[in-house]
Amino acid sequence: MSTVIKVDNLSKAYQLGKIGTGTISRDLERFWITKVMGKEDPFLRIGETNDRSVRGTGDVVWSLRDVNFSVQQGDAVGIIGKNGAGKSTLLKLLSRVTSPTLGEIRIKGRISSLLEVGTGFHPELSGRENIFLNGSILGMRRREIARKLDEIIDFSGVERYIDTPVKRYSSGMYVRLAFAVAAHLESEILVVDEVLAVGDAEFRNKCLGKMQDISTGQGRTVLFVSHDMTAISALCNRGIVLKHGMIDFHGDVSASIQNYIFDTRKEVEGDLNFSNRAGDGTLKVEALTFDYGKIYQSGDRVTITATLDRELTPDEYDKVNLFFVISNSLKKVVLTLSSKYAPFDAAARGNKIVFDVPSLPLAEGLYTVDYWMSYHGVFADGVKEITSIEVLGTDFYGTGYMPVPRKHGEFLVHHKVALKP
Amino acid sequence: MTQSNESPRWDLIIKGQTSLFDLRFADVWHYRDLLWMFVKRDFVSFYKQTVLGPLWFFIQPILATLVFTFVFGELAKISTDGLPQQLFYLSGITAWNYFADCLTKTSTVFKDNVNLFGKVYFPRLIMPMSIVISNLVRFGVQMLLLVAAMAFFALRGFDVQPTWALALFPLLVLIMALLGLGCGLIITAVTTKYKDLSFLVTFGVQLAMYATTVIIPLSATPEQYKKYILLNPMTGIIEAFRFGFLGKGTVTVESLGYSALFAVVVLFMGVLIFNRTEKNFVDTI
Numbered sequence: 001m002s003t004v005i006k007v008d009n010l011s012k013a014y015q016l017g018k019i020g021t022g023t024i025s026r027d028l029e030r031f032w033i034t035k036v037m038g039k040e041d042p043f044l045r046i047g048e049t050n051d052r053s054v055r056g057t058g059d060v061v062w063s064l065r066d067v068n069f070s071v072q073q074g075d076a077v078g079i080i081g082k083n084g085a086g087k088s089t090l091l092k093l094l095s096r097v098t099s100p101t102l103g104e105i106r107i108k109g110r111i112s113s114l115l116e117v118g119t120g121f122h123p124e125l126s127g128r129e130n131i132f133l134n135g136s137i138l139g140m141r142r143r144e145i146a147r148k149l150d151e152i153i154d155f156s157g158v159e160r161y162i163d164t165p166v167k168r169y170s171s172g173m174y175v176r177l178a179f180a181v182a183a184h185l186e187s188e189i190l191v192v193d194e195v196l197a198v199g200d201a202e203f204r205n206k207c208l209g210k211m212q213d214i215s216t217g218q219g220r221t222v223l224f225v226s227h228d229m230t231a232i233s234a235l236c237n238r239g240i241v242l243k244h245g246m247i248d249f250h251g252d253v254s255a256s257i258q259n260y261i262f263d264t265r266k267e268v269e270g271d272l273n274f275s276n277r278a279g280d281g282t283l284k285v286e287a288l289t290f291d292y293g294k295i296y297q298s299g300d301r302v303t304i305t306a307t308l309d310r311e312l313t314p315d316e317y318d319k320v321n322l323f324f325v326i327s328n329s330l331k332k333v334v335l336t337l338s339s340k341y342a343p344f345d346a347a348a349r350g351n352k353i354v355f356d357v358p359s360l361p362l363a364e365g366l367y368t369v370d371y372w373m374s375y376h377g378v379f380a381d382g383v384k385e386i387t388s389i390e391v392l393g394t395d396f397y398g399t400g401y402m403p404v405p406r407k408h409g410e411f412l413v414h415h416k417v418a419l420k421p
Numbered sequence: 422m423t424q425s426n427e428s429p430r431w432d433l434i435i436k437g438q439t440s441l442f443d444l445r446f447a448d449v450w451h452y453r454d455l456l457w458m459f460v461k462r463d464f465v466s467f468y469k470q471t472v473l474g475p476l477w478f479f480i481q482p483i484l485a486t487l488v489f490t491f492v493f494g495e496l497a498k499i500s501t502d503g504l505p506q507q508l509f510y511l512s513g514i515t516a517w518n519y520f521a522d523c524l525t526k527t528s529t530v531f532k533d534n535v536n537l538f539g540k541v542y543f544p545r546l547i548m549p550m551s552i553v554i555s556n557l558v559r560f561g562v563q564m565l566l567l568v569a570a571m572a573f574f575a576l577r578g579f580d581v582q583p584t585w586a587l588a589l590f591p592l593l594v595l596i597m598a599l600l601g602l603g604c605g606l607i608i609t610a611v612t613t614k615y616k617d618l619s620f621l622v623t624f625g626v627q628l629a630m631y632a633t634t635v636i637i638p639l640s641a642t643p644e645q646y647k648k649y650i651l652l653n654p655m656t657g658i659i660e661a662f663r664f665g666f667l668g669k670g671t672v673t674v675e676s677l678g679y680s681a682l683f684a685v686v687v688l689f690m691g692v693l694i695f696n697r698t699e700k701n702f703v704d705t706i
Contacts, residue, residue: 006431014704015704015705092539092703093435094435095541095542096435096542097538097539097540097541097542097703098700098701098703098704099435099436099437099439099700099701100435100436100437101437102437103436103437104434104435104436104437105434105435105436106431106433106434106435107431107432107433107434107435108430108431108432109432110432111433113541113542115539115540115541116540116541119537119540119541120537120541122462122466124465124466124469125462125465125466129461129462129465132458133458133459133462136452136454136455136458137455137458137537137541137543138541139451139452139543141454142454142457142458165469
C-alpha cells in the first residue's frame, strides 16, 4: 500500500460579500503591503472558521482550514459533512477547478474528477459525438475513447439513439450516456460528487456496482462525496468527516458515519418560543429534547423527552394526553405516538414525559413532527411542525438487502421467512 | 511525520502559490485532442442550428461593404487608392473581421464557460485556442466572398493585380490570430474581476477599426495622423493583405515586423495573465 494522495495544511479562503466595489483600490493596497513591503497579507489574517450560523466580523471566511490527510492506494474514501462544511471546496481543490490559498496536495497517478455527469455535452451533437467530446474534456485521448466506444455505448444502454442529437434524449438517457463515459475513465484516482443521485433505481444500482468494481475490483482509489449515507457505507471503506472546514473525524467508514450522525444529534434542542403555539396553556411543554436530534437511521432507538412547566402528580398525569404526530414529506401522517398508548403507572410523578421507541420503523426519508397535548380533555398546548427529522437508509434487516427508498413503502418491520414443504 | 519508505515522486502537486511562469504547456499538449473536439463542436453545431448555414457569414461583410461604399465612398468621397470601392472596403473588412472575431470571442471565454470551467479541469488555454481556429472557418468562407468579388470586377474589366505579397497570406493570418488571441486573453482575464470593462470591448474594437486603413488608405491619410495610424498593429497587416490581393497598399518590413513583434509580446502577456487568472477565477466571477 502506498500513499497516493497527501494533503498538507490545505486551506482555502473566500471573500464574503460583494466582489467588485472598491477592489481596484484594495488590490493596490494589498499589492503594496505584500509585494512591496513584504508583510503578511492583511486580508487573510482576519479570517475565521466557516460556521454559517455565527455571524463573523471579518469579510474573509476559511472554507477549509489546515486540512491534513492522506489516502492509500485502493481506498474508497467517503467525504461526509453538512452543507457548508467544506466538502465541495475540497472537491474543487482536488479537481483543480480552483486553487488553494495555502497548503498543498500531492498526487501520485492520474486523477479525474466527476463533479457533474455530462459536463460539456452539446445538445446539437449526437450521442456518439458527445462521447468523444465529453471524454476529451475529462482528459481521455481520442484513441482511448475509440477503443472503448463499444463498451461505453453498451454500458449506457442507448444504442438505438446513439446517432441522434442528445437534445432529443430523455433526461434518464442523457445521464446514462454521461455516466457511461465517466465510468470508463482510466485514471488511477477518481473523485466523484453526488452524481449517483440521478437516474432510476436500476441505473443507480448499476452505477454503484460499477463504482464498487472500480475501487475494490480494480484497486483504484475513489473519493466520494455524498449526503447519502447508504451509498457511502456501501461503497467506501474509509471516511472523512468535515466540520466548519476542518477535519472532525478520519477513519473507518462506519465509525465516520456514526460520528457524523452523533454530531448532528447533539445540536437539536427545543426551547419552545413559537408564535404558532396553540391551546389554552393550562399545561405547557417547556422544552423538548429529541435525544438524538435530527438524523436517524432506520432501526435506531429514539427517545423524546417533553419537559413540562410543572411537576405532575399521578392523578394529574392521568388527565394528560400528549401526542407526537409524524408526517412524511407529502404531509401525510404516518405514525402517532401517544402517552395514552402506553400503560399507566399510578406511582410515577415528575415534570418530564419520556417517550422511548426501541427501534424506529420508518423508511428512509424526511419527516416532520407535530406535538399536541390535552389536559382534562381540553386542548392545552401544541405546535405544528416543531421539527423535521431525517431518516437515513441502513442495512435494517442485517442481510445486506436494502429497501428501495420511496418504492418499498414507508415502514420497515422485522419479519421471518421460511421455505416449508 | 513518517515519510521513510514512501517514494518521494509525485505526479502532480497542487499548490496555492506558483511561479508566474509555470505555464504547464505539457498539459496543453496532452489535451490537444480536446482542441480539435471543440473546433469540431463549434463547426457542427453551427451547421445544424441554422437553415441558411454559412450564408450568414456573407451577410455581415456584404452589408458593411454597402454601407461603407455609400457613406465613405459616395458621400465623403474618400480615396480608395484607385481600387473599386466595394473591393477596397470588402478586403479591409474581411481581414479586420477575423482579428475582431478572435478578439471579441476570446474576450468572454471565462464568462461564457463558467459552468464548464467550474466543473472540470483542463488547460483553460485550450478554449481560446479552439475559438481562434474555429474562426478560421468563417474567415475562409468570407475569403471566398472576396475572391468572388475580385472575379466579378475582373470580368467587368477592372484589372485586378494580385502581387508577390500573396505569399505572405499565411503569415498575416497567423499574426492576426495571435494578436486577437493575445488581446482577448488579457481582456477576459481582467474582466473576471472588473466586469464593467467588458462593455468597452465591442465599442473599443469598433473604434480601433477606424484607426486602421480599413476605410481610409494610408496614402490618403493626412501626414500628421499617419504615425498614429501606423502605431496600430493591424494597419501593417491590412495594408499587406490589400497589397497581396489587390496590388494597392504600403508594405514595409518595418511595419510587418512591428505587427509581428507586437502580436508576440501581447500574446506572451496574455498567456501569463490568463494563466494567473484561471486558477481562481471560479471564486470571483
